Amino acid sequence: MxxxxxxxxxxxxxxxxxxxxxxxxxxxxxxxxxxxxxxxxxxxxxxxxxxxxxxxxxxxxxxxxxxxxxxxxxxxxxxxxxxxxxxxxxxxxxxxxxxxxxxxxxxxxxxxxxxxxxxxxxxxxxxxxxxxxxxxxxxxxxxxxxxxxxxxxxxxxxxxxAEPYQPQWSGMDRFQGSVVHPQSWPEDLDHSGKRVVVIGSGSTASTLIPALAETAEHVTMLQRSPSYYFAPPVTHELAVTLRALDIPEEWTHEILRRQYVSQQHWLTRMSREAPDELHTFLIESMRPLLPEGFDIEKHFTPRYRPWQQRIAVVPDGDLFAALREGKASIVTDTIEEFTENSIRVGSGEEIEADIVVTATGFNxxxxxxxxxxxxxxxxxxxxxxxxxxxxxxxxxxxxxxxxxxxxxxxxxxxxxxxxxxxxxxxxxxxxxxxxxxxxxxxxxxxxxxxxxxxxxxxxxxxxxxxxxxxxxxxxxxxxxxxxxxxxxxxxxxxxxxxxxxxxx
The missing domain is CATH 3.50.50.60 (FAD/NAD(P)-binding domain)
Known part of the structure; x- marks a missing residue:
């Protein structure tokens, strides 16, 4: 036409x-x-x-x-x-x-x-x-x-x-605080002195919580089910040794690259060939970093085998440090509804919040x-x-x-x-x-x-x-x-x- x-x-x-x-x-x-x-x-x-x-x-x-x-x-x-x-x-x-x-x-x-x-x-x-x-x-x-x-x-x-994964819960419309998704974080959001609830347990949540806990009144990780975590040092001790020797950066890069590749291969093989042993390794490596008496079975024991989902990295165990210092806490439960000032979970507990961060993933x-x-x-x-x-x-x-x-x-x-x-x-x-x-x-x-x-x-x-x-x-x-x-x-x-x- x-x-x-x-x-x-x-x-x-x-x-x-x-x-x-x-x-x-x-x-x-x-x-x-x-x-x-x-x-x-x-x-x-x-x-x-x-x-x-x-x-x-x-x-x-x-x-x-x-x-x-x-x-x-x-x-x-x-x-x-x-x-x-x-x-x-x-x-x-x-x-x-x-x-x-x-x-x-x-x-x-x-x-x-x-x-x-x-x-x-x-x-x-x-x-x-x-x-x-x-x-x-x-x-x-x-x-x-x-x-x-x-x-x-x-x-x-x-x-x-443009469109992160954002579940809808009953009562969200009447919540008086702020609800934000990490993928669209407002530049002017001030969390200082605020009660923050982070919904999620993956890499984003474990990254956010230590950072927010520095100035927030308190941060609560609200998770439906736990994830696996691994707490390597921010700087590998081998990198410190190599740089002290003043060798070319290209050599340090290649040596550390091979070291990390080898470590990743080991974790992957263990997840396939000996998942129970890898589970024990990950759990026991977290235990000394957590507060005394912490319920690791409830809050840090996933329902799936290691590497069926990503293992979240917490460098220098900063998430665990926030828990030890009382700046953060964990609630493992389902969400029943939002109220004007809190989130009510399956046990009936209400978690008070000024800001709710939905670290619920993406599409x-x-x-x-x-x-x-x-x-x-x-x-x-x-x-x-x-x-x-x-x-x-x-x-x-x-x-x-x-x-x-x-x-x-x-x-x-x-x-x-x-x-x-x-x-x-x-x-x-x-x-x-x-x-x-x-x-x-x-x-x-x-x-x-x-x-x-x-x-x-x-x-x-x-x-x-x-x-x-x-x-x-x-x-x-x-x-x-x-x-x-x-x-x-x-x-x-x-x-x-x-x-x-x-x-x-």
């Missing part, structure tokens, strides 16, 4: 402006996107690229999370990049991580390639044109841009920045909620399977980065970028411009499994999102969520000509 002059359709069409063409378009300027851009510049210096991010600045999670005490829950020697030595303490605050990312951006001259406040809304692949057309909305002006690219690299992270986002089409057909990712946790069946020239649950996210960023760069080189050698993950004849009887096996990893945010995420198979290369110990051997040797990738 030909639009009538002056109609909204024609006006909208006229507003779309050409954003230009690049060889590679990266979505996301967090640790994944910055890492991907570094490797791309290093290995393919002649290829053009742009990084698009909906936020006002770089960093992803480290930019959007502003709550008190925000810090890494992984050591920075493995959370930092392989190529970029980390020079600070093992566990670092959000601002320190942003400063590290700024150095990577400066050293690689990436600023000129990043477009902030650019939200990707649609991505359309055309086999005829052998390229993606990507529609982007400027968050500051509302302007719509249209980019084209030969290869789309989704480095958007894994959760919805996963499937590829940034971008509307994908391939040759005019909408892509239903729930009907697709992953290729090695890097590409999606039937979706050409698109890769994504998803890190580890049990190890530092960035360990996988390095491995994925290695493989994607190898794939680009392989396509170049074959004279191919298109690559499509495609099920082989021997895969026709393959069992299709959920995105995450509950027996493997069953955190609430994962289980809540199973229905919107892609699937996996029962064999390589259609599986994902393997451990770093496996993938550091598998991915560098992955056969790019085993028939699961079709080149054109």
């Amino acid at each position: 030909t639009p009538v002059p002056g109609t909204a359709l024609q006006q909208h069409t006229a507003e779309i402006q050409d954003g230009g063409h690049v060889d590679v378009l990266i979505v996301g300027a967090g640790v994944s996107g910055i890492g991907a851009a570094h490797h791309l510049r290093d290995r393919f210096p002649d290829r053009s690229f742009v990084i698009l991010d909906a936020q006002d600045d770089r960093g992803g999670t480290w930019w959007t999370h502003r709550y008190p005490g925000v810090r890494s829950d992984s050591d920075l020697f493995t959370y930092g990049y392989r190529h970029k030595p980390w020079r600070g303490p093992s566990i670092a605050a959000g601002k320190e991580i942003l400063a590290y990312l700024d150095e990577v951006i400066d050293e690689n001259d990436l600023d000129q390639h990043i477009r902030y406040r650019h939200r990707v809304t649609a991505a359309r692949w055309s086999t005829e044109d052998r390229r993606w057309t990507v529609e982007v909305t400027r968050e500051d002006t509302g302007q719509v841009l249209r980019f084209t690219t030969d290869f789309l690299w989704m480095c958007h992270g894994y959760y919805n920045h 996963l986002s499937a590829f940034g909620d971008v509307a994908f089409t391939v040759d005019g057909e909408p892509v239903d990712f729930t009907q697709r399977v992953t290729w090695r946790g890097i590409m999606i069946s039937g979706v050409p020239n698109m890769a994504y980065v998803f890190g580890y649950f049990r190890h530092s996210w960035t360990l996988r960023v390095d491995l994925v970028t290695d493989l994607v760069d190898r794939l680009h080189r392989h396509m170049q050698d074959k004279g191919a411009t298109v690559v499509v993950p495609t099920l082989r004849p021997e895969d026709t009887d393959m069992e299709i499994r959920p995105w995450s096996d509950p027996e493997n990893f069953n955190a609430g945010y994962v289980m809540r999102s199973q229905h919107v995420l892609f699937k996996q198979g029962d064999r390589e290369p259609w599986v994902h969520m393997l451990e770093h110990e496996q993938e550091r051997e598998i991915l560098p040797k992955a056969d790019l000509d085993d028939g699961s990738l079709v080149y054109r």
Whole structure:
């Protein structure tokens, strides 16, 4: 149908402006996107690229999370990049991580390639044109841009920045205090001298509570069920020894990186091979850090085996210190309702509060909620399977980065970028411009499994999102969520000509 002059359709069409063409378009300027851009510049210096991010600045999670005490829950020697030595303490605050990312951006001259406040809304692949057309909305002006690219690299992270998971409880509307979610922390919220209740027991809660307890009247952790905790030192004693010897930072970084990788591998293997022993190790390592007579069975004994959900890191045991000093306490119970000034739990106890922090988690986002089409057909990712946790069946020239649950996210960023760069080189050698993950004849009887096996990893945010995420198979290369110990051997040797990738 030909639009009538002056109609909204024609006006909208006229507003779309050409954003230009690049060889590679990266979505996301967090640790994944910055890492991907570094490797791309290093290995393919002649290829053009742009990084698009909906936020006002770089960093992803480290930019959007502003709550008190925000810090890494992984050591920075493995959370930092392989190529970029980390020079600070093992566990670092959000601002320190942003400063590290700024150095990577400066050293690689990436600023000129990043477009902030650019939200990707649609991505359309055309086999005829052998390229993606990507529609982007400027968050500051509302302007719509249209980019084209030969290869789309989704480095958007894994959760919805705008809509955190916020349960609703009876009576919340009559509560007279403030209710805040860590993901959207108000800059002007003053908790000094206030009674604070933090609902939750995971990494965010255990980070918030020691920070809030410094000035609050009292902080109560209200949890439905306990989590596992591990209390490593903020600075590894080996780092102190190495730095005292004044050896190059690159050596210290590599030695500490290997030390932490080894520790993570041990914890993961123990969780699989000897979960009861690991449970005892974690519980007993907490016991001397808790107040005398503390009911560890009730408040710190989870219902699941170790590493079925994340083990929360409490550096130097700061959460336990707040409990010992009486600045914080724990209530393990269910929430019945909110009153005007408190939360009533299942036992009938009322916990008085001026501020309630709902550290209840987040919602996963499937590829940034971008509307994908391939040759005019909408892509239903729930009907697709992953290729090695890097590409999606039937979706050409698109890769994504998803890190580890049990190890530092960035360990996988390095491995994925290695493989994607190898794939680009392989396509170049074959004279191919298109690559499509495609099920082989021997895969026709393959069992299709959920995105995450509950027996493997069953955190609430994962289980809540199973229905919107892609699937996996029962064999390589259609599986994902393997451990770093496996993938550091598998991915560098992955056969790019085993028939699961079709080149054109």
